[in-house]
Structure formats: C-alpha cells, structure tokens
Amino acid sequence: MRAARFLGNERIEMVDAPVPVPAPGEVLMQVAYCGLCGSDRKPYRGGSVVTPGHEVAGTVVDANGCDVAEGTRAAAYLAVFCGECVYCRRGLTNLCRQRRGLLGWTLPWHGGYAEYMAVPAIDVLPIDDAVGFDAAVLLLDTIGTAWHGLRLAHADRAARALVIGCGPLGLGAVAGLVAFGGGEVFACDLVAERRQAAAELGATPVAPADIAALDDLEVVVEAVGSQPTMMQAIRSVAPGGRVVMLGEIWEPWLFEPSMETMLTDYSLIRSWYFPVSEFAENQRMLLAGKVSADRLISHVFPGEALDQAFRLFLSGQTRKVLVTG
Ligand SMILES: [Zn+2]
Numbered sequence: 001m002r003a004a005r006f007l008g009n010e011r012i013e014m015v016d017a018p019v020p021v022p023a024p025g026e027v028l029m030q031v032a033y034c035g036l037c038g039s040d041r042k043p044y045r046g047g048s049v050v051t052p053g054h055e056v057a058g059t060v061v062d063a064n065g066c067d068v069a070e071g072t073r074a075a076a077y078l079a080v081f082c083g084e085c086v087y088c089r090r091g092l093t094n095l096c097r098q099r100r101g102l103l104g105w106t107l108p109w110h111g112g113y114a115e116y117m118a119v120p121a122i123d124v125l126p127i128d129d130a131v132g133f134d135a136a137v138l139l140l141d142t143i144g145t146a147w148h149g150l151r152l153a154h155a156d157r158a159a160r161a162l163v164i165g166c167g168p169l170g171l172g173a174v175a176g177l178v179a180f181g182g183g184e185v186f187a188c189d190l191v192a193e194r195r196q197a198a199a200e201l202g203a204t205p206v207a208p209a210d211i212a213a214l215d216d217l218e219v220v221v222e223a224v225g226s227q228p229t230m231m232q233a234i235r236s237v238a239p240g241g242r243v244v245m246l247g248e249i250w251e252p253w254l255f256e257p258s259m260e261t262m263l264t265d266y267s268l269i270r271s272w273y274f275p276v277s278e279f280a281e282n283q284r285m286l287l288a289g290k291v292s293a294d295r296l297i298s299h300v301f302p303g304e305a306l307d308q309a310f311r312l313f314l315s316g317q318t319r320k321v322l323v324t325g
C-alpha cells in the first residue's frame with residue numbers, strides 16, 4: 001500500500017509499505033480521508049518514525065476478532081486510552097493517566113497518511129450512515145477539540161466571545177459558538193480569506209488591530225499557539241471571563257504583566273482533544289444541521305498529492321484540507 005514517510009525539513013516521501021497487520025485488540029481500517037493538522041508541522045519539519053496522520057475516518061475491513069463489525073464506518077480516536085483509570089471511568093478519555101500512545105504520533109501506531117492503518121478497537125468511533133467520511137474527520141480535531149474547550153469555558157452562556165486565529169481549529173470554535181447559540185461571536189485572523197470563512201460560519205470578522213475596541217468578551221479562544229496571541233487573548237478577556245487555550249505552543253511563552261491583567265479575575269483554560277463521551281452529542285448537532293461541514297473544508301487532495309496538500313495548507317490560506325486514503 002501507499003504510505004507517507006516524513007523525512008524532516010519539509011520533505012515527504014511516498015513509499016510502498018506492507019498493509020499493517022493489526023495486533024490483538026486492533027482492527028484494520030481502510031482510510032477514506034485523513035485531515036491535515038497544524039500540529040503536523042512538528043513531524044513535517046522534524047521528521048517522524050511513524051507515518052503521521054491523526055484525523056482519520058474510514059471503514060473497518062478486518063475486525064481481527066474484535067467486537068467491531070466489519071464494514072463499520074468510523075472515525076479513529078487519537079488517544080489510546082486504558083478504559084480503566086479514574087478519568088476513563090468518568091468518561092474523560094482524553095485525560096487518561098495510562099495513555100499508551102497516540103495514533104499517528106507514537107510507535108507502534110502509524111497514522112492515516114496511508115491507505116490502511118491499524119486502529120485499537122477502543123478507538124473506533126462508529127459514525128451514523130448519514131455522516132460522510134469528510135464530516136467524520138471534522139468531528140475529531142476541528143469540532144471535537146474546539147467544542148470541548150468551549151464546553152469547559154461554558155461558552156454557551158457567553159453573550160460575547162472572540163476567537164483569535166481562524167485556521168481549522170479556530171473555525172471549529174466559531175462554528176461551535178454559533179451552534180451553541182451563546183451570543184455574539186467575533187473572529188480575528190491576519191488572513192482575509194480566513195476572516196471571510198469565519199463570517200460565513202456566522203461570526204463578525206475583525207482585523208487584528210480592531211480587537212482592542214471589543215469589550216465585554218466573556219470568552220476568548222486562542223487558536224493560534226503563539227506568544228503575541230496568547231497575550232492578546234489575556235488582555236482582551238472581560239473581568240471574570242475565560243480564556244481557552246487551544247493553540248499549541250512548544251516554546252516557553254512570556255507573560256507580560258500590566259495593571260489590566262493583574263487587577264482582575266480571569267480563568268485560563270488549557271484544553272486538549274475531547275472525551276469520547278462528547279462524540280455522540282457533536283455528531284447529533286452535525287446531523288441536526290447546526291454546523292456546515294462544507295464550510296469548514298476547503299480542499300480535498302488525492303493521497304499521493306500529500307506534499308502538495310501540505311504546502312498549500314501551511315501557506316495559512318485554507319480551511320480544513322483533507323487527503324484521501
Ligand atoms: Zn489534529
């Protein structure tokens with residue numbers, strides 16, 4: 001089968017690899033679509049021992065003795081959780097304390113930039129017949145991750161909210177704020193096309209220079225993962241408000257104190273991925289038409305054109321970009 005190797009220095013090679021043999025407790029999934037993710041910048045630049053790709057939907061073609069019907073259409077949950085720890089038992093599988101790994105990130109779990117992948121049965125999230133594989137990919141990081149952060153911040157109660165950064169995750173947050181029916185939603189990005197995408201999803205677009213003029217922002221979502229935007233989020237949130245940190249920063253980041261940021265109350269919420277227990281509700285909202293998958297996806301490439309897809313995606317001008325399996 002075709003599989004991608006990330007060599008580092010922004011080089012991707014397509015290789016002919018054997019179809020994975022699922023281990024006990026795993027099934028074989030034929031990949032329909034895999035979503036490109038901003039977090040894939042890490043293996044794209046630094047290389048990876050596994051085939052990346054962690055936003056995957058497809059069909060179970062070999063149940064391998066697991067309690068999953070062959071032919072099941074499903075999304076693949078990222079975290080290989082234990083199912084037994086105190087967090088898993090509470091349904092908070094994203095917080096599992098005995099996480100064995102992450103699909104497409106850690107050995108032995110190669111990801112979805114390939115035609116097939118082995119998926120632990122516990123990570124198979126069956127989807128409704130009416131949900132397309134493309135929308136199923138969105139139910140993972142774009143919707144799942146963003147909406148979990150919004151739930152932690154009780155964003156449905158916010159009369160005014162701002163999303164900083166309108167890449168796929170930020171757009172997912174915009175779509176969630178609109179779907180939850182909270183209140184007025186503002187969205188900011190440096191790129192006009194991404195502000196336009198946010199507007200199509202129901203937000204009021206704002207240019208970065210105009211953020212300072214917004215007040216009473218009860219929730220501010222940071223979906224960039226940079227030092228300036230983290231500080232901007234903290235400075236923008238109203239007293240008593242919540243900053244949701246969805247972006248990934250891998251460098252130390254500096255907090256610049258000021259009277260405004262000292263003499264106030266606010267909460268800083270770090271949110272990572274989502275519990276399996278939220279998947280059904282997100283899917284229900286998708287099926288109810290509360291969010292448009294078409295507006296969240298801008299490009300679909302064939303799997304062989306992954307390199308081209310990455311160049312376009314990392315130009316920062318797109319919505320969600322998918323490749324086929
Ligand atoms: Zn992702």
Ligand SMILES: [Zn+2]
Pocket residue numbers: 081082083084085086087088089095096097098099
């Ligand atoms: Zn656990």
